[in-house]
Amino acid sequence: MERKNYPIGAEYYTLLQEIGHGSSSTVFRAICKPLLDTVAIKVLDFDKNDFDHTAQEAQTMILVDHPNLQMAHCSFVADHYLWIVMPFMAAGSCLHIMKTAFPHGYKEAVIATILRGILRGLEYMHHHGDIHRDVKAGNILVDSNGAITLSDFGVSVSLFHAGDRHSESSFAGTPCWMAPEVILEKNYGYNFKADIWSFGITALELAHGHAPFSEFPASTVLHMTLQRASPGLDQKGDKKFSKSFREMIAMCLMKDPRQRPSAQHLLKHSFFKKARSNDYIARTILKGLPTVGDRATEIILRKDQSTLNVSAWKFNVRDLKTRASQLPDYEASTSGKDQVVVHQRERLEVTTEIRSESEEHNTRT
Numbered sequence: 266m267e268r269k270n271y272p273i274g275a276e277y278y279t280l281l282q283e284i285g286h287g288s289s290s291t292v293f294r295a296i297c298k299p300l301l302d303t304v305a306i307k308v309l310d311f312d313k314n315d316f317d318h319t320a321q322e323a324q325t326m327i328l329v330d331h332p333n334l335q336m337a338h339c340s341f342v343a344d345h346y347l348w349i350v351m352p353f354m355a356a357g358s359c360l361h362i363m364k365t366a367f368p369h370g371y372k373e374a375v376i377a378t379i380l381r382g383i384l385r386g387l388e389y390m391h392h393h394g395d396i397h398r399d400v401k402a403g404n405i406l407v408d409s410n411g412a413i414t415l416s417d418f419g420v421s422v423s424l425f426h427a428g429d430r431h432s433e434s435s436f437a438g439t440p441c442w443m444a445p446e447v448i449l450e451k452n453y454g455y456n457f458k459a460d461i462w463s464f465g466i467t468a469l470e471l472a473h474g475h476a477p478f479s480e481f482p483a484s485t486v487l488h489m490t491l492q493r494a495s496p497g498l499d500q501k502g503d504k505k506f507s508k509s510f511r512e513m514i515a516m517c518l519m520k521d522p523r524q525r526p527s528a529q530h531l532l533k534h535s536f537f538k539k540a541r542s543n544d545y546i547a548r549t550i551l552k553g554l555p556t557v558g559d560r561a562t563e564i565i566l567r568k569d570q571s572t573l574n575v576s577a578w579k580f581n582v583r584d585l586k587t588r589a590s591q592l593p594d595y596e597a598s599t600s601g602k603d604q605v606v607v608h609q610r611e612r613l614e615v616t617t618e619i620r621s622e623s624e625e626h627n628t629r630t
């Protein structure tokens with residue numbers, strides 16, 4: 266597809282409306298005046314973001330060339346801000362749509378269609394040596410025709426390029442979607458299989474309307490991910506889902522990353538035979554939906570950030586791990602198969618932590 270030349274400079278754009286808010290940015294619907302084109306502009310404050318990270322995110326978005334990865338038209342610096350100009354995904358994120366119209370999750374054919382798109386995007390990224398590291402419904406965007414893209418490369422890393430964000434920031438992502446080996450940061454190294462775990466959690470998120478353990482505070486989620494059996498489609502209401510969906514999720518949520526399939530392999534799973542066209546998404550989930558701008562305005566007016574909270578947790582693993590590592594016998598290891606064994610002393614610490622965080626949580630709510 267031929268790319269248009271989008272002008273560089275804030276003066277060529279008019280910001281119309283805030284449509285999204287992340288932990289590190291604000292996203293606006295805007296008009297590119299010379300091209301008379303509606304775009305989305307992600308504005309990142311250099312005072313609040315690391316310069317290298319933000320520049321890298323913009324560069325990744327400009328370079329990606331896959332229909333299921335969110336590309337950027339251009340980026341530039343204006344005052345203290347980095348502006349990333351992107352195609353406008355009029356329906357917003359799958360999380361927003363779900364919270365607005367499908368609070369208990371989507372039906373299976375919709376999920377298969379969304380996930381197949383994301384898996385194709387991941388296959389492309391992994392093939393090029395990139396790991397996304399923040400796969401979740403809040404980072405899946407939908408346009409008015411039902412096209413699906415994986416967005417937000419803010420914490421993605423390249424396995425090939427030296428001096429990138431890999432070494433510097435191994436802890437990345439959002440707690441509920443974070444793979445056990447990422448939390449442990451040991452045993453297996455840290456590779457593209459972490460995206461497959463997050464992909465499996467995203468499948469559960471789309472099925473239930475929320476990610477597993479999302480009702481708990483961040484550090485509790487971390488420990489539950491390590492200590493409990495992998496989540497799956499096994500609740501009462503899950504009977505409506507097929508065996509192939511159940512199996513596909515179970516494959517993604519193997520605690521040992523070596524046992525998880527690659528994106529390429531997973532695409533061949535029978536579950537994805539249920540996937541339909543973009544048009545199906547447009548007809549099924551977008552019909553009658555308020556625009557992303559109206560939904561964002563409503564959230565802002567209600568001052569209700571609940572649709573963003575869990576997804577936006579950027580939890581401080583480093584602090585948590587530092588605290589845990591100060592214990593004399595802090596040690597976590599895998600049993601070789603699916604089980605992560607966490608030593609007794611840490612369990613005690615976790616219990617105390619869960620208790621105090623739950624109390625804090627209850628006071629807040």
Ligand SMILES: Nc1ncnc2c1ncn2[C@@H]1O[C@H](COP(=O)(O)OP(=O)(O)OP(=O)(O)O)[C@@H](O)[C@H]1O
Nearest residue numbers: 285286287288289290292305351352353354358417
């Ligand atoms: N191209 C786009 N078109 C329409 N809406 C968008 C677009 N890009 C982002 N958004 C909206 O803005 C929200 C925030 O964007 P994004 O996730 O990129 O920000 P972030 O600051 O990196 O968030 P995070 O908290 O995940 O780090 C998205 O969830 C989505 O609702």
